[in-house]
Amino acid sequence: MTSERNRSTGRPTLDEVASRAGVGRGTVSRVVNGSLQVSTRTREAVEQAIAELGYVPNRAARALVTQRTDSIALVVPEPGERFFTEPFFGRIVQAISAALAGSDLQMLLMIAQSPQERQRLEGYLTRQHIDGALLLSLHGGDDPMPVRLEERGVATVRVGRPAHPGPACYVDADxxxxxxxxxxxxxxxxxxxxxxxxxxxxxxxxxxxxxxxxxxxxxxxxxxxxxxxxxxxxxxxxxxxxxxxxxxxxxxxxxxxxxxxxxxxxxxxxxxxxxxxxxxxxxxxxxxxxxxxxxxxQPVEAMGQEMVRLLLAKLGGESLDSYEVVLETHLVVRDSA
Amino acid sequence: MTSERNRSTGRPTLDEVASRAGVGRGTVSRVVNGSLQVSTRTREAVEQAIAELGYVPNRAARALVTQRTDSIALVVPEPGERFFTEPFFGRIVQAISAALAGSDLQMLLMIAQSPQERQRLEGYLTRQHIDGALLLSLHGGDDPMPVRLEERGVATVRVGRPAHPGPACYVDADxxxxxxxxxxxxxxxxxxxxxxxxxxxxxxxxxxxxxxxxxxxxxxxxxxxxxxxxxxxxxxxxxxxxxxxxxxxxxxxxxxxxxxxxxxxxxxxxxxxxxxxxxxxxxxxxxxxxxxxxxxxQPVEAMGQEMVRLLLAKLGGESLDSYEVVLETHLVVRDSA
The missing domain is CATH 3.40.50.2300 (Response regulator)
Incomplete structure (x- = not known):
């Protein structure tokens, strides 16, 4: 049985702001992005709704009116050798690739192991090159990359429960x-x-x-x-x-x-x-x-699909900062036991 | 013994234009890019040199004054399964990654097999997202991707001699x-x-x-x-x-x-x-x-390094549209023969 849980602290969504202000999503986005194509009255209504709800605009909202990059990053913070020898990576990369086949999003795979490579990667990811990032295999609970990316407006979804508790959007197997x-x-x-x-x-x-x-x-x-x-x-x-x-x-x-x-x-x-x-x-x-x-x-193919689904939802403005999907595992009996 | 050969048809370089016009490289670039920071007299001198030499400005020249994207694509037009099971790919990806370690260029790995995926990829590559592209494993001589990318201003370097003759910049083993x-x-x-x-x-x-x-x-x-x-x-x-x-x-x-x-x-x-x-x-x-x-x-690690070296040279404005580097191979005797 799949479990899915939104552990969000209740951060309001763009839809809620639009609903409260009595305008469309696009109008909220234009206000958030400082567009001049909004009347003063509408702007004030949206700003009031934002203030009342405590809405924090994210990159996805901005992307509604700014140019989308039409790409997402698939980040592998692992040694290249491990990436090519551990079967999990090949399977999940192919699953994510398949899940994106019907979209117009190009998958950009990025491998970074050394501190220098990771620093360059973080810089790249936060310079508006990509719409969002899927993160594979993060060792330890002290990896600052996902938190730093989120802080700088990059929507992220991880595979694997973070080792230390805290808000995160992730997909895992049981x-x-x-x-x-x-x-x-x-x-x-x-x-x-x-x-x-x-x-x-x-x-x-x-x-x-x-x-x-x-x-x-x-x-x-x-x-x-x-x-x-x-x-x-x-x-x-x-x-x-x-x-x-x-x-x-x-x-x-x-x-x-x-x-x-x-x-x-x-x-x-x-x-x-x-x-x-x-x-x-x-x-x-x-x-x-x-x-x-x-x-x-472990249902690696479904995990890849779920990661893409969650990232697209985040890019669409849904508030999934603390959200988990855990997919069921089962025993396959062959000959060794 | 490594062989290296520039089979260029003599296409003039940016340096030759600069030399003929009696100006610096940057000035030529500014003229090519339509900058207003060039005097009319200088512009005319550069334009005359361009006309006389038949110079065709490339993306690299434009990049001298426009913003660089700080990334290069590593394109694998292969099924994902093959990418993860054929040892050559893992080795050359790691070699290219290592060759870029000292640069500020982020490597973006892109896997595309189906016609739809390849079309999306070509679109992505030609929309100014990247500085240049390294192409791995192109089947057949009729793959139009490298030629189309070059035509649209994306500097490319391939691994492997194209199956059909024609201008190409590539690295191969003997x-x-x-x-x-x-x-x-x-x-x-x-x-x-x-x-x-x-x-x-x-x-x-x-x-x-x-x-x-x-x-x-x-x-x-x-x-x-x-x-x-x-x-x-x-x-x-x-x-x-x-x-x-x-x-x-x-x-x-x-x-x-x-x-x-x-x-x-x-x-x-x-x-x-x-x-x-x-x-x-x-x-x-x-x-x-x-x-x-x-x-x-076959010296896969050196091949990856050479691919990066040639691409950086192209991005720097060198004319390597018809250039080959072929690295030596040797027999390793173990027990099966």
Missing amino acids: NRGGARKAVSYLVERGRQRIATIAGPLDMSVGMDRLDGYRDVFGAGPMALGDFSEESGAVAMRWLLEQHPSLDAVFAASDTMAAGAIRVIKESGRRVPDDVAVIGFDDSAIARHTDPQLTTVY | NRGGARKAVSYLVERGRQRIATIAGPLDMSVGMDRLDGYRDVFGAGPMALGDFSEESGAVAMRWLLEQHPSLDAVFAASDTMAAGAIRVIKESGRRVPDDVAVIGFDDSAIARHTDPQLTTVY
Whole structure:
């Protein structure tokens, strides 16, 4: 079940201003933008409505009368190598691209990792080049980019719940619920010594998938990875050394699960007979492991569509500064568990 | 050895106009852009020089006095799936990104496959949003995009020699020479029945690698692929059916070589003992095949740097409309041949 929640503090919309002033949206925009094509009386009515409602005009309202840039940014604040090796990025970029296919908005993909690159990017984004920005994979709760962009009038939608609480417009998968389903399935199948390979804990996606494991199994054997296949292999090697009798592992990504399967087999154990493995993502790699991977499906395509829908709504003047859409996840049973 | 050649038809540069008129570059630009800050006498001198030389002002000249957009486009006219699965793209995007790290230019990556998406993209690129464009992987000689962009004043640099002759500014690897080195190596090692898996022949990269094979071995057994791993497997299966006694195969990409190795082993043959395999690209996959892949290295990182260097030169007003840089390739010997 998809959950959708507007946690807005009640900031008034352009429509509410127009309604209260008894004028159209375009008229409000013209007043906000200082157009001379508005009569003094109308201007005063709009200004009064703005004052009464405490309306703060945003970039989208301005764009109604100023020239639109006809483009949106898709920002990837990640190392380029990670962008090209982590399957999530390819899937969501294609989903967003598909969601924009019917629009007249050009998608501009921007990769920025180093502080210098990020500074240049922020400058570019706030110099009126784009209508809005979709932000992918923000590590940590202290990333100032989304807040700075919003402050400077760039409408933004993020993927992934921010690690620290605060107003944000984002789309996420139910990572915690998905992890619970995976670990519950292992328990139901009689597994008793279930370890987990967690993702980075400065990202909500890493934290949520670990919390789901703990919800069901409590504090079991845990190792940390960075979502890469190699990190999954290293983590699995360590887990087998420390807990040679474990009979299952829940990895927080398919790539880490693939690394884990390789190490389990190298140790002479069978998957799933000796050690069951469940991943997370249901990416293409899940059908190429041997045995094929049981994993948690996250609806990346729908997440991309939702991000576009929310951004277009913001550009249309809707007040979604504190808005979340969380899409359901489910277990896909194959051969590894 | 790198080869670099300006095949320009002698189109005059802005510097030549300035020199003939006895004024500075900036003055020529101001005249071209219709600035009022130029005396009538100076204007007439510049206009006369322009007429005498047949100078055609380009976007770069205009940019000297108009506002720069501080961004360049990196255009990928390919399906998104191919973009994320073909290692070449990841490598060259990172190379271009690295080459721009020290500049104030923001790289905007644009993926467009369908006719609708390409039309939207062309519109975007020609509406003064960007300073110039780098074009990746243009199939066929009839792709009108680069010519249309140039005609509309967008400076462009391509990767890969256009399949049909004509003026173009591009950076390429010596694909034909690299293929020759691979097949010569197989011949020197005593292989006598050498097949090839060629890439798409509507791309110069596919044609050139096939020509290199033919230069050395003549018309041997050939199958076609599309550079994907699966296409390499299908091609290899067909080759083994038709020519069961072949003792070597040169594949025009590492991914196709990986598919070929899998099929050769499935057929009960040993690599390289029964069938030697050489790929092309030296991408990451070459170190993950079993046995590790002997392959032709192409300097993707240097190619990205060269593309940026040429585009910056064009933006600076240099006349490089018919200019080629071809970078050397060499064989990397591992275990598969």
